[in-house]
Amino acid sequence: xxxxxxxxxxxxxxIKEDGQKIYDAIYGALRSGEMVTLDFEGVNQFASPFFNxxxxxxxxxxxxxxxxxxxxxxxxxxTGRLTVERVMENAAKYYxxxxxxxILDDILEQQxxxxx
Amino acid sequence: MSRKIVRIPRINDERDDFETLxxxxxxxxxxxxxxxxxxxxxxxxxxxxxxxxxxxxxLIESRMGNVEFDWDSLRDKRxxxxxxxxxxxxxxxxxxxxxxxxxxxxxxxxxxxxxxxMDYLEQHWLGRGWVRVxxxxxxxxxxxxxxxxxxxxxxxxxxxxxxxCGQHFPGTYGTEESLVLSVIDFGQGIPAKIRNFFRxxxxxxxxxxxxxxxxxxxxxxxxxxxxxxxxAGSGLDLLRDFVRLNQGKLEIYSNDGYAIVxxxxxxxxxxxxxxxxxxxxxxxxxxxxxxxxxxxxx
Numbered sequence: 272x273x274x275x276x277x278x279x280x281x282x283x284x285x286i287k288e289d290g291q292k293i294y295d296a297i298y299g300a301l302r303s304g305e306m307v308t309l310d311f312e313g314v315n316q317f318a319s320p321f322f323n324x325x326x327x328x329x330x331x332x333x334x335x336x337x338x339x340x341x342x343x344x345x346x347x348x349x350t351g352r353l354t355v356e357r358v359m360e361n362a363a364k365y366y367x368x369x370x371x372x373x374i375l376d377d378i379l380e381q382q383x384x385x386x387x
Numbered sequence: 388m389s390r391k392i393v394r395i396p397r398i399n400d401e402r403d404d405f406e407t408l409x410x411x412x413x414x415x416x417x418x419x420x421x422x423x424x425x426x427x428x429x430x431x432x433x434x435x436x437x438x439x440x441x442x443x444x445x446l447i448e449s450r451m452g453n454v455e456f457d458w459d460s461l462r463d464k465r466x467x468x469x470x471x472x473x474x475x476x477x478x479x480x481x482x483x484x485x486x487x488x489x490x491x492x493x494x495x496x497x498x499x500x501x502x503x504x505m506d507y508l509e510q511h512w513l514g515r516g517w518v519r520v521x522x523x524x525x526x527x528x529x530x531x532x533x534x535x536x537x538x539x540x541x542x543x544x545x546x547x548x549x550x551x552c553g554q555h556f557p558g559t560y561g562t563e564e565s566l567v568l569s570v571i572d573f574g575q576g577i578p579a580k581i582r583n584f585f586r587x588x589x590x591x592x593x594x595x596x597x598x599x600x601x602x603x604x605x606x607x608x609x610x611x612x613x614x615x616x617x618x619a620g621s622g623l624d625l626l627r628d629f630v631r632l633n634q635g636k637l638e639i640y641s642n643d644g645y646a647i648v649x650x651x652x653x654x655x656x657x658x659x660x661x662x663x664x665x666x667x668x669x670x671x672x673x674x675x676x677x678x679x680x681x682x683x684x685x
Binding site: 283285286287315316317318319320322327328330331348350353354358361362364365366371372376378379381382 | 501505522523526527529530531533534537541584585587588589593594596597598600601604605609610612617618619620621622624625628
């Protein structure tokens with residue numbers, strides 16, 4: 272399966288609604304183990320909300336190693352590559368188990384050290 | 388009811404100047420408040436002040452108050468020329484038209500107008516020939532600036548929208564050419580949102596100990612987000628990397644917190660007067676050598 276992003280979204284991939292459209296188009300194929308290619312030829316503006324929804328939320332159900340094997344990305348410029356890499360790193364953290372009570376304790380401990 | 392007269396002094400974009408703006412907000416923060424802005428002591432007004440006063444006016448109006456701009460009190464010709472040029476005076480009743488110069492228009496966004504904001508960034512902020520960089524670099528900068536607007540729209544909960552204004556500083560007398568943009572909302576603020584988020588997981592007694600500085604530090608850390616059920620938390624992180632690369636400056640004032648990212652790193656501080664809202668103030672240097680991509684020739 273290959274999607275030409277410029278045809279579906281246009282030259283700007285910056286908002287979450289457009290990211291959701293791509294997610295909806297590729298989720299089923301990836302879940303069934305199919306290879307998917309996203310071609311970004313002609314797309315020149317990128318921001319994290321688009322990739323959070325298009326790719327980041329895939330990590331909720333698909334292991335990062337599987338996603339990296341199944342999802343091919345072509346013609347993505349350097350800004351887009353940096354953004355998608357950061358989004359994947361952050362999404363992996365986001366979907367990991369988090370103990371927010373412990374996180375708050377850690378923040379308060381750091382605060383207390385700084386005020387000493 | 389009598390009209391409260393608020394004197395607008397000289398306002399630059401240093402820490403004290405922002406505190407002056409928050410003090411003005413504090414003076415006008417009641418319902419049914421009628422206010423007159425007096426400019427007789429104002430001989431300098433930076434775009435951060437323009438965006439702030441515009442947003443504050445809409446806030447007062449949303450609280451059933453009335454705002455009058457005493458244009459006759461503004462005797463400084465340079466300030467008047469600047470706010471006519473950037474459209475601010477025209478927005479608030481002064482009969483004038485805008486023209487192009489070094490100013491970047493004052494803008495109000497009540498809804499997320501993606502096309503309008505991107506056109507503003509590309510055509511008014513970057514596209515006037517003063518940032519001499521390649522097309523793809525221009526696109527990269529616009530994408531990073533979009534993160535600021537997207538954050539305001541996604542997180543602020545501001546019912547009156549958000550307000551922006553910028554300026555191009557040509558770089559004379561030894562100063563470096565730079566671009567400035569301020570985006571301001573009068574929503575709940577980042578620390579308030581983070582404290583509310585932690586209330587789901589921890590006791591109030593613990594949550595109230597969180598300082599504004601700690602909240603902003605947490606917001607800047609990669610992968611942290613108050614969004615539930617959807618991945619987020621990359622916007623500020625990416626913006627910080629970009630500002631560092633550019634050797635620019637990013638400042639955020641939100642509630643009782645202050646964050647700054649510049650050549651010396653990141654610092655987070657507490658502020659005394661808790662402002663209900665968020666100010667993002669960014670300064671980029673117009674030096675194309677700072678913006679090179681890895682695969683561009685040296």
